[in-house]
Amino acid sequence: MKRPxxxxxxxxxGxxxxxVSYALNGRPGVSEATRERILAIADRRGFRASAAARALAGAPAKVVGLALQRPPSTLGVEPFFMELISGVEAExxxxxxxxxxxxxxxxxxxAEIDVYRQWWVEGRVDGVLLCDVRADDPRVPAVEEIGLPTVIVGPPAGGGSASVWSDDAVSVAEALEHLAGLGHRRVARVAGIAGLAHTAARTRAFAEACPRLPVTSANTIWTDYTGEAGARATRDLLGGHPRPTAIVYDNDIMAIAGLATARELGLRVPAELSIVAWxxxxVCGxxxxxxxxxxxxxAAYGAHxxxxxxxxxxxxxxxxxxxxPARLVARGSTAPPVS
Known part of the structure; x- marks a missing residue:
């Protein structure tokens, strides 16, 4: 969509x-009938006169947009987005x-696509960062159709949009090699949202690495990244048979919740359960x-x-x-299994 x-x-x-400038800015110099006609055209094209004046004049907004399909409370409890935003802001x-x-x-x-379309037509942003990309994500072709400069924060999603991403398969292999080296053969994973591209990449890497090591039991439970979901998944895994001796969590919030849940169930970490967090x-330290x-x-990822x-x-x-890629830092939550 070409910006007017x-x-x-x-x-x-005509x-x-x-x-047009006089009409949009409420200044004298045009008749009332002409003003109304110009404002009607502006309204039909989908922008507000106050925002349109800057865009119509061709001036850059000097603003970058970021829309997230997450509840606002996420930013208060999930360090990833706060660190990402701090890096973006710094740059x-x-x-x-x-x-x-x-x-x-x-x-x-x-709704997210509507936000991008409104931002672009009104001249509010010069470009956007696109997060949490999914397979066949409708947002990717939408921003390209709008003509909105875009960078995907995550794996490439086809089309012409550039992306910044890391190879999560490298990190998955490093975590599993660490656990297998300690003697773990029953390793579970508490994953994030199944439809996200980076979650799918981690799932593939986990499935491919386990037989090679070998890890004989490799269960995965998908969640919404919250601590509550992480705790539920941990209870389900630790209540199953055979019980895993190690769990890899897709974020730090779920890993901390998993640590608390293991203690509630009377399990010692790391003697009876090893934990690895993405x-x-x-807080992890x-x-x-x-x-x-x-x-x-x-933060550097956001700056890039x-x-x-x-x-x-x-x-x-x-x-x-x-x-x-993310690299493993071994601390006190991983050790050889007792059985």
């Missing part, structure tokens, strides 16, 4: 570009850009025992995404960037 210009509005209304501030954040209902891709955070975790510089998007906005031809 002042010339487009003027041409349709007036000069100056008359944008060096170029005098701001970040516009919008939360949309979980699972409502159409997305290492300061504060609990007892401190959690073995797959760690990476998430912002830098790539600014290059796209600037008209550069860029490709996808493979970032550093």
């Amino acid at each position: 210009t002042i010339a487009d509005i003027a041409r349709e209304a 007036v000069s570009k100056g008359a 944008l501030s060096t170029r005098s850009y701001a970040l516009l954040l919008r939360m949309v209902p979980d699972g409502d891709a159409a 997305d290492d955070s300061p 504060l609990v007892h025992p401190p959690l073995t975790a797959l760690t990476r510089d998430i 995404a912002a830098r790539l998007l600014l290059a796209v906005i600037g008209g550069e031809q860029v490709g996808s960037r493979l970032d550093e």
Whole structure:
């Protein structure tokens, strides 16, 4: 979707570009009938006059958008997004850009697409970061159709949009090799949202690595990343037969919840259950025992995404960037199994 210009509005209304500017800004210089005609055209094209004035004049918004299909409470409890946003903000501030954040209902891709369309037509943003990409994600072709400069934060999703991503298969293999080296043969995984592209990549890597090591029992339970879901999945796994001697969690919040659940069930960590967390955070080092975790510089990851998007906005031809994979930091939550 091509963003309208002042010339487009003027041409349709049969007036000069100056008359359009006067009408949109509520200034004298045009008749009331002409003003109403111009505002009607602006309204039909889907933008508000106050926001349109800047866009029609061709000035950049100097703003990058980020819409997330998650409840607002997520930002208060999940360190990943706060660290990602801090990295994005740090990079944008060096170029005098701001970040516009919008939360949309979980699972409502159409609502998110509507946000992008409104932002672009109204000239509110110069580009967007697209997170939590799924297989056959409708948002990817939508932003390309709109013409909105976009960088995907996650695995490439086809089309022409660039992406910043890390090879999670490397990290999965490193975690499983660590556990297998300690003697674990029954390893379970508490995964995130099944439909997300990075979750699917981790699932494939987990299934491929286990037989090679060998890990003889490898169950996976999918969740929504919350601590409550992580606790439920942990109870289900520890109540099953055979019981896993190690669990890998797809984020730190679920791993901490899993640690608390194991204690409630009377299991000693790491003697009777080893735990590995994705997305290492300061909290992982504060609990007892401190959690073995797959760690990476998430703030730097966000900064790389912002830098790539600014290059796209600037008209550069860029490709996808493979970032550093998460690496294992062994702490007190992993040890050889007692049986």
